[in-house]
Amino acid sequence: MNPKLINSIEEMSTIRRQLKGKIGFIPTMGFLHEGHLSLVSAAEKQSDIVIVSIFVNPTQFNVNEDLSNYPRNIERDIELLSNMKVNYIFFPTDEQMYPEGFKTWVNVDKITQVLCGISRPTHFRGVTTIVAKLMNIIDPDLMFMGEKDFQQLVVLKQMVKDLNFRTKIVGCSIVREEDGLALSSRNKYLTNEGRKKALCLNKSLLLAQKLFSEDIRSSNKIISQMTILIEDNEGIIDYIEVIDQESLEHISELKSGCRIALAIIVENTRLIDNIKII
Amino acid sequence: MNPKLINSIEEMSTIRRQLKGKIGFIPTMGFLHEGHLSLVSAAEKQSDIVIVSIFVNPTQFNVNEDLSNYPRNIERDIELLSNMKVNYIFFPTDEQMYPEGFKTWVNVDKITQVLCGISRPTHFRGVTTIVAKLMNIIDPDLMFMGEKDFQQLVVLKQMVKDLNFRTKIVGCSIVREEDGLALSSRNKYLTNEGRKKALCLNKSLLLAQKLFSEDIRSSNKIISQMTILIEDNEGIIDYIEVIDQESLEHISELKSGCRIALAIIVENTRLIDNIKII
Numbered sequence: 001m002n003p004k005l006i007n008s009i010e011e012m013s014t015i016r017r018q019l020k021g022k023i024g025f026i027p028t029m030g031f032l033h034e035g036h037l038s039l040v041s042a043a044e045k046q047s048d049i050v051i052v053s054i055f056v057n058p059t060q061f062n063v064n065e066d067l068s069n070y071p072r073n074i075e076r077d078i079e080l081l082s083n084m085k086v087n088y089i090f091f092p093t094d095e096q097m098y099p100e101g102f103k104t105w106v107n108v109d110k111i112t113q114v115l116c117g118i119s120r121p122t123h124f125r126g127v128t129t130i131v132a133k134l135m136n137i138i139d140p141d142l143m144f145m146g147e148k149d150f151q152q153l154v155v156l157k158q159m160v161k162d163l164n165f166r167t168k169i170v171g172c173s174i175v176r177e178e179d180g181l182a183l184s185s186r187n188k189y190l191t192n193e194g195r196k197k198a199l200c201l202n203k204s205l206l207l208a209q210k211l212f213s214e215d216i217r218s219s220n221k222i223i224s225q226m227t228i229l230i231e232d233n234e235g236i237i238d239y240i241e242v243i244d245q246e247s248l249e250h251i252s253e254l255k256s257g258c259r260i261a262l263a264i265i266v267e268n269t270r271l272i273d274n275i276k277i278i
Numbered sequence: 279m280n281p282k283l284i285n286s287i288e289e290m291s292t293i294r295r296q297l298k299g300k301i302g303f304i305p306t307m308g309f310l311h312e313g314h315l316s317l318v319s320a321a322e323k324q325s326d327i328v329i330v331s332i333f334v335n336p337t338q339f340n341v342n343e344d345l346s347n348y349p350r351n352i353e354r355d356i357e358l359l360s361n362m363k364v365n366y367i368f369f370p371t372d373e374q375m376y377p378e379g380f381k382t383w384v385n386v387d388k389i390t391q392v393l394c395g396i397s398r399p400t401h402f403r404g405v406t407t408i409v410a411k412l413m414n415i416i417d418p419d420l421m422f423m424g425e426k427d428f429q430q431l432v433v434l435k436q437m438v439k440d441l442n443f444r445t446k447i448v449g450c451s452i453v454r455e456e457d458g459l460a461l462s463s464r465n466k467y468l469t470n471e472g473r474k475k476a477l478c479l480n481k482s483l484l485l486a487q488k489l490f491s492e493d494i495r496s497s498n499k500i501i502s503q504m505t506i507l508i509e510d511n512e513g514i515i516d517y518i519e520v521i522d523q524e525s526l527e528h529i530s531e532l533k534s535g536c537r538i539a540l541a542i543i544v545e546n547t548r549l550i551d552n553i554k555i556i
Contacts, residue, residue: 009442103387104406104440110381128382129441136442162382163407164287164414 003052003086005078009097012090012137021048025140025167027131030054030091031071032080035175035183039144042172044085051138052081054091059098060126071188090138097133106132106163108155111248115151115261116272119238127152128159135160135167143167148174148182150261150274154248174273176202182273194267200233201264204240205275208260212277217253222260230264238263238270245276281330281364283356287375290368290415299326303418303445305409308332308369309349310358313453313461317422320450322363329416330359332369337376338404349466368416375411384410384441386433389526393429393539394550397516405430406437413438413445421445426452426460428539428552432526452551454480460551472545478511479542482518483553486538490555495531500538508542516541516548523554 006012016023024047026039036052043050054077061067074091081089105125111117112124135143145153153171160169175183180202181195190198204226211222219242226240240262242251251258254277261274284290294301302325304317314330321328332355339345352369359367383403389395390402413421423431431449438447453461458480459473468476482504489500497520504518518540520529529536532555539552 013442013444102440103389104437105385105387106382106441107385108382133440133442136444159382162380162411163384164291164411166291166414 001082001085001087003078003081003089006088006090007092009092009137012088012092015088016137016139019049022142023047023138023140024050024142024144025134025138026050026052026144027134028052028054029056029070029185030077031073031185031188032077033175033183033185035146035148037080037084038175039146039172040081040084040086042170043142043144046170047142049087050085051088051090051140052086053134053138054089055097055130055134057097057126057130058094059129060123062120062122065120066186071185090134097130105129106159108158108162111151111158112155114248114250115239115241115243116263117151119263119270124152124155128155131156132159132163132165135165140167142170144170144172146174147171147274148184148272150259151248154246180206182271184271186269186271189269190267194269197233197235198264198266198271200230200235200266201262201271201273204229204262205260205273208254209275209277212254217255219250219252219254222254226260226262230262234266236265238265279360279363279365281356281359281367284366284368285370287370287415290366290370293366294415294417297327300420301325301416301418302328302420302422303412303416304328304330304422305412306330306332307334307348307463308355309351309463309466310355311453311461311463313424313426315358315362316453317424317450318359318362318364320448321420321422324448325420327365328363329366329368329418330364331412331416332367333375333408333412335375335404335408336372337407338401340398340400343398344464349463368412375408383407384437386436386440389429389436390433392526392528393517393519393521394541395429397541397548402430402433406433409434410437410441410443413443418445420448422448422450424452425449426462426551428537429526432524458484460549462549464547464549467547468545472547475511475513476542476544476549478508478513478544479540479549479551482507482540483538483551486532487553487555490532495533497528497530497532500532504538504540508540512544514543516543 024043028036056070106128107125108128157169208222223240242260245259258277259274263272302321306314334348384406385403435447486500501518520538523537536555537552541550
C-alpha cells in the first residue's frame with residue numbers, strides 16, 4: 001500500500017482525530033533497516049492503523065556528535081515502508097518541531113545518568129522530549145521500540161508511567177545480521193574490516209551467557225573475559241555493565257533475567273548492544 | 279447537579295475515553311474561592327463537560343514552604359462545585375500521582391527562572407509536571423487558569439506549545455474582593471490587620487497605572503513609587519517587575535500592553551498580584 005506522507009504537525013493532528021481503531025506508532029530517525037521493519041511488522045499485527053515517523057532529532061545528539069552526517073535516505077525509507085502495511089509516514093521539519101523560542105524539556109532522573117548517559121549527557125533529554133511531542137501529536141495506543149536501545153526503552157517506559165501517557169510501549173527483540181551484528185543505521189560508517197571487528201560486541205555478550213551457563217556469577221570476572229575479547233578485536237570500551245533490567249542499577253553477581261549492556265567504539269563509530277541473561 | 283467524585287487515575291482515564299463533546303478542565307489545589315468558581319463558570323460556557331481536579335501538589339512547594347498547613351476543605355469544595363455545572367471532580371492521592379520511584383520532570387527553561395522562580399526555584403517544575411500529568415489523564419480540549427498566577431499561565435502556555443499538547447489554555451481575569459484584594463487561598467493566613475495591609479498589592483498596581491496615564495514611563499520611577507506605598511503598609515517586597523507579557527523579560531520603559539507583577543510578604547504570607555497596563 002502507499003502510505004500517506006505528512007510533513008505538517010497540524011495536518012497530522014487533524015488526521016489523527018479522524019482516525020478510529022487501534023493506532024500503532026513507530027518513531028524512527030529514518031535510514032531504515034530490518035530492525036525498524038520488524039517493528040512495523042509487529043505494529044501491523046497488533047494495530048488497525050500504523051504510523052511511522054521519520055525525524056532525525058537534533059536534540060538527542062551531543063554537540064560533538066554525528067548529527068550533520070547522520071545517514072539519511074528518505075526516498076528509500078518511503079519505498080521500504082510502501083512494501084508494508086503503513087498508513088501514514090510523518091516526517092516534520094526541524095523548524096516545526098523546534099521553533100524559535102523552544103524551551104521545554106522532559107527529564108527522567110537517575111536512569112538517564114548511567115550507561116550511555118555518561119558519555120552522552122544530554123542524549124536522553126532529547127529522546128524523552130521528542131517522544132513526548134510525538135506522542136502528543138500522534139496519540140498512539142501502542143508504540144513499538146527495539147530492545148537494542150535498551151536504556152532508551154527503559155527510560156521511555158518510565159516517562160510514560162510517570163507522566164500518565166495512555167500509550168503502551170511494546171519492546172521488540174533485537175534484529176541481527178546472520179553473523180550476529182545487531183542492525184544499526186550507524187553500521188554504515190564501518191569499513192569491511194571494521195564490520196568484522198564489530199562482531200566482538202555480540203560475541204562478547206554470547207561469551208557472557210556461556211560463562212553464566214558454566215556457573216560463573218561474578219560480574220567482574222565475566223566483564224574481564226569480555227574485555228579481553230573486545231580489545232583483541234581493537235574495540236575501545238565505553239562501558240560494559242551488568243544491570244538490573246528495570247532500575248538499570250549495577251549488579252555484582254549475575255542472575256537469570258539480568259541484562260548486560262555495552263557500548264564499544266570501532267573505527268570511531270560508537271556501537272551498542274545488549275543481552276538478557278537466561 | 280451532583281458532580282461524580284473520582285479518586286483513581288485509572289477510573290478517570292476510563293471514564294474520559296467514553297466522554298464525547300468538548301471537555302473543559304480546571305486544575306486546582308482545592309480550598310476553592312470565587313476565583314476558582316469564575317474559572318468553572320467560564321468552563322461551563324465554553325465546554326460540554328466540566329472536570330475540576332483538586333490536588334495539593336507537593337512538588338510545587340519548596341522544602342521550607344507551607345505544604346503541610348496549606349488550607350484544605352474538600353467537603354466545602356464539593357459543596358461549592360455541586361452548585362455549578364461540574365460533571366466530575368478528580369481528586370487523586372499523593373501516592374497515585376507520585377508513586378515510589380517517580381523520576382520524570384517537565385522543565386521550562388528561562389521563563390521559570392525569573393520573578394517567582396527566584397525565591398521558589400523548584401516551584402514551576404512541580405507545576406509543569408503535575409499539569410502535564412493531569413492533561414494526559416484528562417485530555418481536555420480547554421484548560422482554564424487564572425491570570426493571578428500570571429507567570430504560571432505563561433509557563434504552561436509555553437509547555438503546551440513546545441510539547442504539542444492539543445489542549446488550549448484559556449486565561450481568565452483576576453477576581454478581586456470589593457476592596458481590590460485578589461482572591462487567594464493564602465489570604466486565609468492573614469489577620470484582620472494583615473488583610474488591610476495586603477491591600478497595598480492592588481493599590482500599588484493601580485498607582486502604577488495612574489502614573490502611566492500621567493505619562494510617566496520609567497519603570498524605575500514607577501517601581502520607586504510603588505515601593506513607598508508598599509513599605510508604608512509594612513509589606514516586604516520579594517519583587518516588583520515591569521515585564522513583557524510573553525517573554526517575561528524586564529522592560530525599562532512602560533508601554534501599553536506590558537504587565538507589572540509583584541510578590542509581597544505580609545505577615546509572613548507571600549502574596550502575588552499583577553496588572554496589565556493599558
